[in-house]
Amino acid sequence: MHDRTMIRVPDLDDFSGSAEENINAGQIDIEKQHLYMEQIRDRNDMYFAEKNRKRTYEVRNFGCQMNEHDAEKLRGMLHEMGYVPNQDEVPDLIVFNTCCVRENAEEKVYGHIGALKSLKRDKEDMIIAVCGCMTEQEHVVQEIRKKYENVDLVFGTHNLHRFPELLHKCIFTNTRVFEISNTDGEVVEGVPVLRDSDFKAWVTIMYGCNNFCSYCIVPYVRGRERSRAVCDILAEVVELDKAGIKEITLLGQNVNSYGHDRRDGVDFATLLKLICDSTSIPRIRFMTSHPKDLSDELIEVMANNERICRHLHLPVQSGSTRILEKMNRKYTKEKYLELVKKVKERIPGIALSTDIIVGFPGETEEDFNETLSVVEEVRFDSAFTFIYSKRTGTPAARFEDQIPEEVAKERFNRLLELQNSISREINESYVGRNVEVLVEGLSRTNDKKYTGRTEGNKVVNFDRMDENIDLSGRIVTVRIDSAQTWSLNGTLVNSKN
Ligand code: SF4
Known part of the structure; x- marks a missing residue:
């Protein structure tokens, strides 16, 4: 049996005064x-x-x-x-x-x-x-x-x-x-929002970032971390639940450090638990998670709440500890792999995605091979891969050992080839299985097909059976018939949800 970390879940009344x-x-x-x-x-x-x-x-x-x-x-x-x-x-x-x-x-x-x-x-x-x-x-x-x-x-x-x-x-x-104000903005509630979707919603839980990864401009343009009050977040998600929203994505540059700037003792794991307890929204996602701050408590909350999607976006950026240090990421290759192992053990079948930068200043062939080895070992479902882009004002822009463009491009292509083959293999393992799909609407390229996503964030396309019924916004069951690198194709089994 797994050792369950105890989480104190505060009563909702604990937060009643915080709005004021x-x-x-x-x-x-x-x-x-x-x-x-x-x-x-x-x-x-x-x-x-x-x-x-x-x-x-x-x-x-x-x-x-x-x-x-x-x-x-x-x-x-x-x-x-x-x-x-x-x-x-x-x-x-x-x-x-x-x-x-x-x-x-x-x-x-x-x-x-x-x-x-x-x-x-x-x-x-x-x-x-x-x-x-x-x-x-x-x-x-x-x-x-x-x-x-x-x-x-x-x-x-x-x-x-x-x-x-x-x-x-x-x-x-x-x-x-x-x-332009260069002082950190305050958290302001009550700004009108016109949401793009009737069934999916973004919910910002914090603004800014304190991490100063050496390549990243975000902390300079979005300021320091400011978390929204728990009561305000809960009020928003409860409203979304009442409005019939099927999926929310909690947003922050690093959601794992939610609450560090507040005094009510609510961290991200506790917030997630509170959101699960106070709503019946079928799908709850979040992004982005910095590996250095992903806590055991968060893994437990995910493992224990089925409505939190079995998907984790965990940017690794590089597989080389030497480069990670230059990036100021504050974890090593080994720590990252340990974390992934823990997550996979505790949440079997979880889909993992990541961000990877190729051609960071000073990256040698050996460093790049370490990145490839992490990709092979973790077997990410998908990866957002980027060639390093120099951003004026960041420390990395001043590093002298910038990588020639053609070297970075060649490495980028090798990485892409490896990741694509892994994504395809993982997708092929879905053939014959039934998956739950939140239908997003008709496919942009074929109005005879619907498109939607699994809780692991995989795109699934399937035939539109009845033109008189609109399945958009419903969670349906689809049997997967075939797989491609970026998507799955299937047949509708059940549209009762
Ligand atoms: S990469 Fe993410 S964690 Fe690092 S500084 Fe940029 S926003 Fe912050």
């Missing part, structure tokens, strides 16, 4: 934002009365899940302000929610903004706003100020909730507005 304690300057600010939203809405209503046309918007999002959820907040605020999603004309307002973890993500954004220059000449009153991680870097703000005069509004990650106020200033003073 959590009222801070940001909270007072949000009240103000509602007034700005009302004023912009009045202006947009007047426009509609005059032109019989609503003002339209488009949010172009780049980057991670955190940004996807921020984009839902931007859309939520835009709706409150009376804007509607753009259909097929030139929108009145475009917001770029940017990412800066890799150079090509930044280049894409510049390309998009540049391409709008002529459009803006034809439609002068169009507003272009840029926000997100890119704009938290001074050199980016300067570049936009000088070279992209078509951009009207620039704001950062810490003042996203002040979007209505900044937009108001931009509209009513007819000036370009740049407002």
